[in-house]
Amino acid sequence: MAANVRLKINQAGVRKLLQSAEVQKDLSSRVNRVRAAAGAGFEARVAVVGGSSKLGRAMGYVSTSDARGRRSQAKSPVLQRALNAGK
Amino acid sequence: MAELLMPADPEVVSIAELHAGLIGSRFAAAAVGTKLPTSTPKPDWFVRLTAGGGVGRDLVTDAATLVVDGFAVREQDARDLTALCVAILERAGRAGSLGGATCYGVEVAGLPANLPHPTVTTHFRFTATVSAALRRATV
Numbered sequence: 001m002a003a004n005v006r007l008k009i010n011q012a013g014v015r016k017l018l019q020s021a022e023v024q025k026d027l028s029s030r031v032n033r034v035r036a037a038a039g040a041g042f043e044a045r046v047a048v049v050g051g052s053s054k055l056g057r058a059m060g061y062v063s064t065s066d067a068r069g070r071r072s073q074a075k076s077p078v079l080q081r082a083l084n085a086g087k
Numbered sequence: 088m089a090e091l092l093m094p095a096d097p098e099v100v101s102i103a104e105l106h107a108g109l110i111g112s113r114f115a116a117a118a119v120g121t122k123l124p125t126s127t128p129k130p131d132w133f134v135r136l137t138a139g140g141g142v143g144r145d146l147v148t149d150a151a152t153l154v155v156d157g158f159a160v161r162e163q164d165a166r167d168l169t170a171l172c173v174a175i176l177e178r179a180g181r182a183g184s185l186g187g188a189t190c191y192g193v194e195v196a197g198l199p200a201n202l203p204h205p206t207v208t209t210h211f212r213f214t215a216t217v218s219a220a221l222r223r224a225t226v
Contacts, residue, residue: 074203074205075205077154077216080139080140080154080216081139081140081152083139083140083152084140084141084142087142
């Protein structure tokens with residue numbers, strides 16, 4: 001068994017992966033499932049934005065898109081219930 | 088045949104925990120349930136707790152999502168009532184028992200947020216989201 005194994009993280013490669021088209025496609029699929037579960041009045045989007053690292057990573061969002069969605073979410077926790085669809 | 092492992096009812100156990108936990112606080116008279124009170128006028132303070140699904144964590148544990156809505160005539164009371172409910176649920180998670188069900192922890196997914204209810208215009212509403220890791224029970 002090898003001893004004294006040292007790992008060196010390829011930070012640039014990790015960043016590239018976090019912003020890759022494949023990750024964005026997977027996120028898009030997930031947020032679209034959540035949006036569909038939430039019903040009318042909600043929209044989904046994926047964007048590469050700066051998180052805590054400020055270097056940027058792909059992130060998915062589902063939010064209300066019109067008054068009907070906002071009212072629906074205000075009356076009951078529609079988005080929280082729909083979250084499981086993105087699993 | 089393999090035994091049945093039933094998910095705990097997160098609403099029932101959480102409401103039981105909140106009922107017990109609110110005693111002794113200034114919100115002891117607050118009603119806790121899954122629906123909005125139908126009485127007119129509505130009580131000065133009340134809590135709506137609803138299950139928002141969740142995920143299975145492992146064979147015997149589920150991470151149940153719970154949404155806590157604290158209503159009060161005064162805005163500060165609504166915030167304090169919701170925050171107190173979150174604290175009671177978290178304490179139960181640390182103690183290992185939530186309303187009689189074995190609980191492996193409660194995590195806060197969303198701290199109390201000021202979100203007025205569109206149809207309950209007489210009250211302020213704060214809403215918070217927590218996730219409770221509840222052990223299943225054999226049937």
